[in-house]
Amino acid sequence: MAFTEYTKEVWKGSVITSPLPPVLVSCGTVEQPNVLTVAWTGIICTQPPVTYISLRPERFSYDIIKKSGEFVINLPTEELVKAIDLCGVKSGRDTDKFALTGLKAAPSSELSAPLIVQSPVNIECRVREIMQFGTHDMFIADILKVNAAKELLDSKGRLALEKAGLLAYAHGDYFALGKKLGSFGYSVKKKTKSKNSKRKG
Amino acid sequence: MAFTEYTKEVWKGSVITSPLPPVLVSCGTVEQPNVLTVAWTGIICTQPPVTYISLRPERFSYDIIKKSGEFVINLPTEELVKAIDLCGVKSGRDTDKFALTGLKAAPSSELSAPLIVQSPVNIECRVREIMQFGTHDMFIADILKVNAAKELLDSKGRLALEKAGLLAYAHGDYFALGKKLGSFGYSVKKKTKSKNSKRKG
Numbered sequence: 001m002a003f004t005e006y007t008k009e010v011w012k013g014s015v016i017t018s019p020l021p022p023v024l025v026s027c028g029t030v031e032q033p034n035v036l037t038v039a040w041t042g043i044i045c046t047q048p049p050v051t052y053i054s055l056r057p058e059r060f061s062y063d064i065i066k067k068s069g070e071f072v073i074n075l076p077t078e079e080l081v082k083a084i085d086l087c088g089v090k091s092g093r094d095t096d097k098f099a100l101t102g103l104k105a106a107p108s109s110e111l112s113a114p115l116i117v118q119s120p121v122n123i124e125c126r127v128r129e130i131m132q133f134g135t136h137d138m139f140i141a142d143i144l145k146v147n148a149a150k151e152l153l154d155s156k157g158r159l160a161l162e163k164a165g166l167l168a169y170a171h172g173d174y175f176a177l178g179k180k181l182g183s184f185g186y187s188v189k190k191k192t193k194s195k196n197s198k199r200k201g
Numbered sequence: 202m203a204f205t206e207y208t209k210e211v212w213k214g215s216v217i218t219s220p221l222p223p224v225l226v227s228c229g230t231v232e233q234p235n236v237l238t239v240a241w242t243g244i245i246c247t248q249p250p251v252t253y254i255s256l257r258p259e260r261f262s263y264d265i266i267k268k269s270g271e272f273v274i275n276l277p278t279e280e281l282v283k284a285i286d287l288c289g290v291k292s293g294r295d296t297d298k299f300a301l302t303g304l305k306a307a308p309s310s311e312l313s314a315p316l317i318v319q320s321p322v323n324i325e326c327r328v329r330e331i332m333q334f335g336t337h338d339m340f341i342a343d344i345l346k347v348n349a350a351k352e353l354l355d356s357k358g359r360l361a362l363e364k365a366g367l368l369a370y371a372h373g374d375y376f377a378l379g380k381k382l383g384s385f386g387y388s389v390k391k392k393t394k395s396k397n398s399k400r401k402g
Contacts, residue, residue: 002303003280003281003284003303003304003319004280004319004352005305005318005319006318006319006320006321006350006351006352006353007350007351007352008316008323008348008349008350008351009348009349009350009351009354010310010346010347010348011346011347011348011349012346012347013249013250013324013325013343013344013345013346013347014250014344014347015244015246015247015250015252015344016276016322016324016347016349016360016362017222017224017242017243017244017252017274017276017324018222018276018322018362018367019220019221019222019367019369019378020220020221020222020243020244021218021219021220021221023218039244040243040244040245040246040247041218041243042218042221042241042242042243042253043216043218043221043240043241043255044241044253044255044334044337044339045216045241045255045334045335045336045337045339046216046241046335046336046337047335047336048214048334048335049214049215049216050334050335051216051218052243052245054244054245054246073218075217075218075219078382079204079205080204081382081383082383082388083204085383085385085386085387085388085389086388086389088385088386089385089386089388089389090389102203102204103204104206109211115209117206117207118204118205118206118207119207120207121217121219122209123214123217123218124214133245133246133249133251134246134247134248134249134251135246135247135248136245136246136247138245138246142214143214143215143216144214145211145212145213145214146211146212146213146214146215146217147209147210147211147212148209148210148212148217149207149208149209149210150207150208150209150210151205151207151208152207153210159217159372161217161219161371161372161374162371162372162374162376166219166220166371167382168220168367168369168378169385170362170363170367170378171360171362171363172384172385173363173381173383173384173385174381174382174383174384174385175363175378175379175380175381175382176378176379176380176382177220177369177371177376177377177378177379178376178377178378178379178380179376179377179379180374180375180376181279181282181368181375181376181377182282182283182286182374182375183373183374183375184286184289184290184370184373184374184375185286185289185290186286187283187286187287187290188286188287188290188291
């Protein structure tokens with residue numbers, strides 16, 4: 001394999017990790033919901049399943065989540081890109097983001113915090129620890145439940161997430177996911193020849 | 202705005218957050234480098250810039266990073282997808298992943314840990330804390346420096362990361378980034394009419 005080789009310019013440290021998921025985080029209650037967009041999220045541990053979101057203390061949702069100890073991570077899709085951007089720049093202090101965007105809050109399974117109906121996957125989280133770092137505090141949380149879109153389940157009950165039209169965030173820009181290039185482990189899988197193949201060589 | 206509304210099936214908690222960056226993490230030294238693929242990474246704090254990677258203690262790189270307190274996060278590209286998959290399934294204990302994949306290690310600016318030449322962005326990290334959660338330990342780290350590909354700098358010195366062909370990981374699959382759909386804040390930007398536009402209405 002021969003790849004492009006890059007020469008480098010050295011910059012001071014900055015938060016350039018990409019691509020990240022610009023998730024919708026919902027909190028509060030079904031009756032009094034709030035939602036904001038967060039790209040500072042990811043997986044901390046597989047088993048038990050642990051995640052985090054990092055928030056600026058000045059965000060309206062910060063106190064709501066700190067007090068309730070609950071939030072829902074709603075995975076982002078292409079279709080929702082404008083709503084996602086709006087929920088990142090507007091504040092629930094002075095804007096009803098649900099009325100503004102058309103997003104709908106509905107009950108989750110274990111939490112008082114609602115899920116977003118138009119997101120294909122909603123991840124119910126309970127805060128276990130808050131850590132301070134500077135501009136952002138990290139809310140480390142257990143993943144209690146996952147709500148998966150029935151519309152995306154295939155005949156075997158597997159979630160066909162590749163059909164969800166997921167959205168990525170990279171260096172200030174939003175991107176649709178493009179071509180699927182492989183699956184985990186594909187580089188070491190033995191190729192099985194199709195018995196009915198007519199092609200040779 | 203009217204969006205698709207999904208009905209949900211409730212599952213137990215799992216690590217379904219997507220899309221995530223399947224980064225190459227390099228460690229060790231230029232003379233004795235190792236590299237592994239990690240998708241459990243993200244940004245914790247903007248200022249100071251803080252990141253993390255989560256590793257299983259049984260991974261070969263775990264002890265190397267724990268001892269040195271250093272690693273480099275190398276952003277993933279389409280071109281490297283097979284190398285990235287190999288570095289996720291093979292172990293440095295019994296495989297020279299550099300010989301196997303053609304990836305090259307080169308000196309970073311502040312660390313003994315090397316960077317990967319064929320990655321367009323290399324993020325130099327120093328561990329500040331290790332936290333245990335279960336299958337994975339989280340290495341929280343300060344971002345000391347960013348190495349940016351000169352080949353991707355535009356005439357204003359801005360990194361045109363959208364030209365890097367970044368790679369995303371979602372629910373077991375690798376995807377190229379597709380169409381750019383907008384930039385942060387685009388939903389509230391006032392549209393400026395082009396003075397030279399000949400189109401009307």
